[in-house]
Amino acid sequence: MRARPFLLLADYDGTLVPIRSAPALARLDPATRRLLRRLSQRRGVRLGLISGRSLPELRGMVRVPGALYVGNHGLELQGPGVRFLHPQARRAAPVLVRIAAMLRRVLRPIPGAWVESKRLSLSIHWRAIRRADRARFQREVRGAVSPWVASHRVRVTTGKRVVEIRPPVAWDKGAIVEWLMKRYRCPQGGVIYFGDDRTDEDAFRAVNRAGGISVFVGAPRAATAARWRVRGPRQVRNVLHRLEVRSA
Ligand SMILES: [Mg+2]
Structure with missing residues (x-):
């Protein structure tokens, strides 16, 4: 039986990259891509990108082999040995x-x-x-x-x-986060989620229920369910760096 992985989950736009005037311009910088690649190769870490973009587009922007890609706010998912379409x-x-x-x-x-x-x-x-x-x-x-x-x-x-x-389904980023936690038999507290937008709030709540770490990315705002906050994509990268050092 494999060890149960730590789920490291992040939204893309506004979280890993700054919001741009056109979605095609929101490119991942190479240093962050290399960092994500190293993290995704860590034993015991399962990296997932969860976006409102379509799955093929998200995968084309991120280009980290071995990661989980979740498109359309959770309606579609693909990763190593795993696939889901609502x-x-x-x-x-x-x-x-x-x-x-x-x-x-x-x-x-x-x-x-x-x-x-x-x-x-x-x-x-x-x-x-x-x-x-x-x-x-x-x-x-x-x-x-x-x-x-x-x-x-x-x-x-x-x-x-x-x-x-x-589609008129009660399914959102929170539902897919719960699906992933179940699929990977995520232990209590074994999940971290970074997100910047309203659609990430469902994921924050799911992560909070599981005792994980929910991180809002952006200026202070009263309405977030996230328990932590960082200012922007650059600070997300700093946190990921620290996770990498700590888990080494
Ligand atoms: Mg976003």
């Missing part, structure tokens, strides 16, 4: 194709708004739109999505300058 998410995929087409049409007149399809969910980005267009953006999105929300085909969540259209 069945309801698979079923919702065709509806999302139709909603994406409609959103692209109605948002075309709004410069800076764009719809990113992540197969199991959609991200509607508005960080680049003019302030004057924000109300119209909200109206168009609501108009396009509300019939599908009303018929329980999708649900809508919001993050940092992004609106997410997701």
Whole structure:
């Protein structure tokens, strides 16, 4: 029987890399990648990256072999000898194709708004739109999505300058963290999670329940469930460095 690993889990955008104006620009710096590679090779450590991005995109940004990759806020997971795809998410995929087409049409007149399809969910980005267009953006999105929300085909969540259209399943980063803890028979306290956004709060609560270490990344804010806080991605890297030294 293998030893039960320590789960080292982190969100990507805003946690390991600063938020950028376009998601493609949020590249992992080589030093952090090397550090993650070394940590992922540690015996007794299981490294997992948990993102709202699609799984293939996340893996392409991080490029650490042997890590667990969780995309679409927990709906899809792949790692060494492990795979998960939420069945309801698979079923919702065709509806999302139709909603994406409609959103692209109605948002075309709004410069800076764009719809990113992540197969199991959609991200509607508005960080680049003019302030004057924000109300119209909200109206168009609501108009396009509300019939599908009303018929329980999708649900809508919001993050940092992004609106997410997701399958109507009670499944989030917290649920996948619990799934991972169970899968790896994580001992009490054997998990650490770094995250910066609202969607990470579910993961913080799951980690807290397991007696693990929840770390909010960002400026002090009253509303977080995380028990610890660091200022930004650079400080996350410092903590990871220390974990590496301590576990050597
Ligand atoms: Mg984030």
